[in-house]
Amino acid sequence: MSDITVILLTLVTTALINNVVLSQFMGLCPFLGVSKQIKTAAGMGAAVIFVITVASALTSALYRGILLPLELTYLNTIVFIAVIAALVQFAEMFLRKFSPPLYNALGVYLPLITTNCAVLGAALTNVQKDYSFGMSVLSGFGTAAGFAIAIIIMAGIREKMAHAPIPKAFRGMPITLLIAGLMAIAFMGFGSIA
Amino acid sequence: MSSEQIIAILIASGIVAALGVVVGIFLGISGKLLAVPTDEKAEAIRECLPGSNCGGCGYSGCDALAAAISKGEAPIDACPGCDQEAIDKIAAILGQDSVESVRRVAFVKCSGGCQETRFIYQYYGDSDCHRAALVPGRGDKACAYGCVGLGSCVKACPFDAIHIVGGRAEVIYDKCRACGKCIAACPNHLIELLPATAGYAVRCFSQEKGKVVKEMCDAGCIGCGICAKICPTHAITIDNNIAHIDQTLCTGCGKCADKCPAHVIISPFANAKAVAEATEA
Numbered sequence: 001m002s003d004i005t006v007i008l009l010t011l012v013t014t015a016l017i018n019n020v021v022l023s024q025f026m027g028l029c030p031f032l033g034v035s036k037q038i039k040t041a042a043g044m045g046a047a048v049i050f051v052i053t054v055a056s057a058l059t060s061a062l063y064r065g066i067l068l069p070l071e072l073t074y075l076n077t078i079v080f081i082a083v084i085a086a087l088v089q090f091a092e093m094f095l096r097k098f099s100p101p102l103y104n105a106l107g108v109y110l111p112l113i114t115t116n117c118a119v120l121g122a123a124l125t126n127v128q129k130d131y132s133f134g135m136s137v138l139s140g141f142g143t144a145a146g147f148a149i150a151i152i153i154m155a156g157i158r159e160k161m162a163h164a165p166i167p168k169a170f171r172g173m174p175i176t177l178l179i180a181g182l183m184a185i186a187f188m189g190f191g192s193i194a
Numbered sequence: 195m196s197s198e199q200i201i202a203i204l205i206a207s208g209i210v211a212a213l214g215v216v217v218g219i220f221l222g223i224s225g226k227l228l229a230v231p232t233d234e235k236a237e238a239i240r241e242c243l244p245g246s247n248c249g250g251c252g253y254s255g256c257d258a259l260a261a262a263i264s265k266g267e268a269p270i271d272a273c274p275g276c277d278q279e280a281i282d283k284i285a286a287i288l289g290q291d292s293v294e295s296v297r298r299v300a301f302v303k304c305s306g307g308c309q310e311t312r313f314i315y316q317y318y319g320d321s322d323c324h325r326a327a328l329v330p331g332r333g334d335k336a337c338a339y340g341c342v343g344l345g346s347c348v349k350a351c352p353f354d355a356i357h358i359v360g361g362r363a364e365v366i367y368d369k370c371r372a373c374g375k376c377i378a379a380c381p382n383h384l385i386e387l388l389p390a391t392a393g394y395a396v397r398c399f400s401q402e403k404g405k406v407v408k409e410m411c412d413a414g415c416i417g418c419g420i421c422a423k424i425c426p427t428h429a430i431t432i433d434n435n436i437a438h439i440d441q442t443l444c445t446g447c448g449k450c451a452d453k454c455p456a457h458v459i460i461s462p463f464a465n466a467k468a469v470a471e472a473t474e475a
Binding site for chain 1: 209210225229
């Protein structure tokens, strides 16, 4: 397989087939919490893409450069969490400086990217599958792109749904969770690509 | 423990510590580079606000209100809990002219305490007005409109300004900050905010006909309409068998209070002040 095929295949696999939200059920908190408007959802998606991609690169480098040679792989979780927390903090400061409206719109969900298990999940998956550095960055980016795709689609549906005559009992979270389930079924269709 | 194990532990802790230092330095530097100038005015205004986060202003708390005032989104007297001194300070911070604040105080529209009102049964149950109001007759008092007297408003008050005195809720004039928590807590919607300058108010909310009211309570508005007839400024209206005084029209002459056969029109805060003195003494 040529390099381009590998890159494309990795991106499709991580973003669509193994979509982090809809087939692995990680990162549901921001997925449900910040998906009311396409604009903020896109902002959240961009922030997560930044955090996961950079976190994948850093954690992979740390793992291959320090933890593996010194046989300290049991420090995975604590080291990765520290890196992720620092990155989220940085993303928060960056947004506060350069995009205060987005900072206000994301609210508490921005620091909560730290506890978004999709971030730690992506980093740990890279280590588990023993990806190389480049491959880790690629699959991290793909995972994050999958998150962004899912949350933006969800926001689009919810924006339309605001004007729909939904039965009272289903308004708010119930209909949102039902939609998430239907989206997950739809994304199962990508499984046949593999 | 062998020395190898100790070295392994030291290396592990060294790496985690080093990571912590690197992260700390990175965040420290980027924090300096990306520093956002905080709104000094908002912080100064925040100092003037009561800090009880009662939510009476409609914002999520004192911090949010301070930010809104400094941006000009909220008027400088938006805080119901601020006295004139605090409003003057906020005006000085913003370089504006101060405004005269109209202090408002909560007022309970029921005179029916244990002495005045008949009881139709003994209520044994949860000490909560909302629960008691679900029982037929809306509580043990004969009047279904009056103060249930179990103190849901007392629990709701963040300032300890409302108490059950003699079977009915009574607001302590000095402590009330008009946050409106008790208004939301009363199942019978008996509490309203009156300007502290209010001369007279109807201390009853019964919408029953006069005869029924007389059977139930010695201190109930019978809807006779004498007050409405004699009021020189037409500030009083009778609606659903209950008199209501429009405070914007009331001049505080007191003629209605003199003529009221049920003695249910009172000077609201003169009485409340007396209660405050009585509880302190």
